[in-house]
Amino acid sequence: MAALSLAAMAGIDATVGPAFAAGAKDWPTRPVKLIVPAKPGGGTDAVVRILATKLETVAGRPFAIVNQPTGGGSVAAETVRAARPDGNTLLFYHSGLLSSYHSGVYSHNPATEFTTIAMMPVGGSQALAVGPDVGIDSVEDLVTKAKAAPDSVTMGVQLKGASHFMAGLLMRDSGAPFRLVEAGSDADKFTALQGGNIDAAIVNTSGALQYAEAGKLKILGTVTGRPERDPGAPDYPSMVELGFKNTMYGFDFMVLGPKGLDPGLTDRINAVFGEVINDPAIQEQLAKMNLPISFMDRDASVERIVASEKTIGEVAAEIGLKN
Known part of the structure; x- marks a missing residue:
C-alpha cells in the first residue's frame, strides 16, 4: 500500500494549511491534555503518568492527564475526535479501542477517523x-x-x-x-x-x-501476541504453551489526535514521544512494571494501526463480535 494512502487511512490530511506547520517545531505552546480512557490506578494510567513527567521535561510545557473511563473508551475518544487539530488534545490509550470499534461499543474507526501519531507495541502480556x-x-x-x-x-x-x-x-x-x-x-x-x-x-x-x-x-x-512465555513473567505458561493455540492477542499503546493534524506537527509530536519512550530511565521504569514498550516512527505507526485494525476485525468476526 502506498505511503499516501496509508496516511489518508490514518487521518493525516496533507491539504491542511501551513498555519500549524509553521509552528510545529515550537509545539507545544501551551499545556497539553492527554485524554486517557481509564481509571486512575490501572496499567494504562500508570504508564501515561510515567511518560507525562518526562514529556514535560522534554517539551517544556505541562501535560495534564484527564481520565475519562466511561463508555468503554468512547467518551474519551470523542473528546479527542472533536478537538481542534492543534496537537494540544491527544488520546493516550491502547489497541483495545480497535476492539471497541469492531464490537460496536464505539462507532468511529480509530485507524481512519483520527490522526495516528504513534504506536508503541507492548512486550508484556x-x-x-x-x-x-x-x-x-x-x-x-x-x-x-x-x-x-x-x-x-x-x-x-x-x-x-x-x-x-x-x-x-x-x-x-x-x-x-x-x-x-x-x-x-x-x-x-x-x-x-x-x-x-x-x-x-x-x-x-x-x-x-x-x-x-x-x-x-x-x-x-x-x-500475548506471541506463542512464547512473557519474559517478564517467566514462571507462568502462555495459553499457546498450554495447548490453546489460537489464544494470542497483542497490545499496543497508541497516541492519536484529531483527524486533520498537520503532518509536520504530527512528526514533531511523534519525535517528542519517541525521545521519552527511548529514554533509558523510562525504559527501566517500564521494565519494572513488566511493560516493555518499543516505539515506532510515524510511517511505521500508520502501517501498524492499519494492519491491527484489519486483524482485529477478522478476530471479531471469528468469535461473533463483529460490528
Whole structure:
C-alpha cells in the first residue's frame, strides 16, 4: 500500500494549511491534555503518568492527564475526535479501542477517523487470573469446572473490549462455556477477584504479579501476541504453551489526535514521544512494571494501526463480535 494512502487511512490530511506547520517545531505552546480512557490506578494510567513527567521535561510545557473511563473508551475518544487539530488534545490509550470499534461499543474507526501519531507495541502480556479461594489451580481446572456446569463460572472482562476478545478466543479454543460478565477496569477486576464476586478475569500481567506475590490471586497463564512465555513473567505458561493455540492477542499503546493534524506537527509530536519512550530511565521504569514498550516512527505507526485494525476485525468476526 502506498505511503499516501496509508496516511489518508490514518487521518493525516496533507491539504491542511501551513498555519500549524509553521509552528510545529515550537509545539507545544501551551499545556497539553492527554485524554486517557481509564481509571486512575490501572496499567494504562500508570504508564501515561510515567511518560507525562518526562514529556514535560522534554517539551517544556505541562501535560495534564484527564481520565475519562466511561463508555468503554468512547467518551474519551470523542473528546479527542472533536478537538481542534492543534496537537494540544491527544488520546493516550491502547489497541483495545480497535476492539471497541469492531464490537460496536464505539462507532468511529480509530485507524481512519483520527490522526495516528504513534504506536508503541507492548512486550508484556495479559494474565488469566482467579481468586485465591476458588479451588482452581490451572487453566484445565477452570475449563473442566465450566464444562461441568455451563454458565456457572464467571469470567470478568470489559464487555466488547480487548479482554472480551481474549476470553472469546479461549472459549473457542477450549469449548468452555464461561459466563462473561462486565467487570470494569483492571483495578475493579482485582477487587472483584479478591472479594469472590467473580471466579476469573483477564487482567494486565504486571499488575496481577503484585497480587499473586501477595497471595491475593492466582495467575493461571498469560495471553500475548506471541506463542512464547512473557519474559517478564517467566514462571507462568502462555495459553499457546498450554495447548490453546489460537489464544494470542497483542497490545499496543497508541497516541492519536484529531483527524486533520498537520503532518509536520504530527512528526514533531511523534519525535517528542519517541525521545521519552527511548529514554533509558523510562525504559527501566517500564521494565519494572513488566511493560516493555518499543516505539515506532510515524510511517511505521500508520502501517501498524492499519494492519491491527484489519486483524482485529477478522478476530471479531471469528468469535461473533463483529460490528
